[in-house]
Amino acid sequence: MIATAAGAFSGLFGVGGGTIIVPLLVFWLGFGEREATGTSLAAIIVIGGVAAGAQAIYGNVDVAKAALVGVPALGGVVAGAALQQRLPERLIAGLFALLLIAIAVELIL
Amino acid sequence: MEAADLIAAAALGLAGGMVGGLLGVGGGILFVPALAIFADLTQVEAESTSLLAIVGVAVLGTWRQRRYGNVRLADGLLIGVLSPLGVGLGVVVANEVSQRALELGFAALALLIAAQLAARALRPPSSADASPAPDAVSSDG
Numbered sequence: 001m002i003a004t005a006a007g008a009f010s011g012l013f014g015v016g017g018g019t020i021i022v023p024l025l026v027f028w029l030g031f032g033e034r035e036a037t038g039t040s041l042a043a044i045i046v047i048g049g050v051a052a053g054a055q056a057i058y059g060n061v062d063v064a065k066a067a068l069v070g071v072p073a074l075g076g077v078v079a080g081a082a083l084q085q086r087l088p089e090r091l092i093a094g095l096f097a098l099l100l101i102a103i104a105v106e107l108i109l
Numbered sequence: 110m111e112a113a114d115l116i117a118a119a120a121l122g123l124a125g126g127m128v129g130g131l132l133g134v135g136g137g138i139l140f141v142p143a144l145a146i147f148a149d150l151t152q153v154e155a156e157s158t159s160l161l162a163i164v165g166v167a168v169l170g171t172w173r174q175r176r177y178g179n180v181r182l183a184d185g186l187l188i189g190v191l192s193p194l195g196v197g198l199g200v201v202v203a204n205e206v207s208q209r210a211l212e213l214g215f216a217a218l219a220l221l222i223a224a225q226l227a228a229r230a231l232r233p234p235s236s237a238d239a240s241p242a243p244d245a246v247s248s249d250g
Contacts, residue, residue: 011199014156046189076126
């Protein structure tokens with residue numbers, strides 16, 4: 001169930017499915033939050049790879065532009081961890097929530 | 110693409126990596142709008158290209174989390190291996206529906222994740238958080 005739901009989200013929206021996987025692991029399978037986070041990332045490697053391959057069959061994947069966001073993102077993973085040591089996680093989460101609301105508004109308009 | 114667009118896309122990529130590490134997600138929620146708004150891709154192209162970028166983030170994130178003992182590798186891989194049914198469904202639908210429908214669906218997903226983040230921002234700090242909060246009102250986590 002978790003795998004199918006996450007996979008559908010991934011193929012449909014181009015996200016890894018972690019948004020679905022983490023809460024389902026916590027609420028259905030009783031994972032701790034940190035354990036769910038780590039396990040979700042491992043699942044996303046496979047799901048993202050499968051979904052990228054499937055979309056590539058439709059000719060939708062632009063490898064150079066994937067690198068344009070993907071390479072800075074690797075720095076972001078490291079920077080995010082460092083930032084967490086210096087800023088309260090609640091502040092970071094709040095800022096990202098505002099960023100996502102702005103994106104949703106941009107897409108809807 | 111102009112230089113400003115290039116920088117904006119790369120900056121959102123960086124932010125995507127940060128939110129990925131923070132939430133255990135791949136960062137696609139920021140990669141997709143970065144590619145659609147600044148890199149001249151259609152919504153379905155942006156989503157597809159995002160998937161490739163996610164794999165790199167997930168590999169690095171898993172490796173880091175594994176050092177903390179947070180990864181149940183067998184469970185994670187099992188979810189991955191069982192996912193292709195859903196993936197196939199999602200990919201076919203994404204390629205069939207209109208660009209507008211996909212944009213609205215994605216906007217709804219962005220709001221859902223914003224709500225998750227807002228909940229995290231507003232809840233009382235738990236003892237599991239890395240940052241010390243000696244003056245925090247006590248909670249049962």
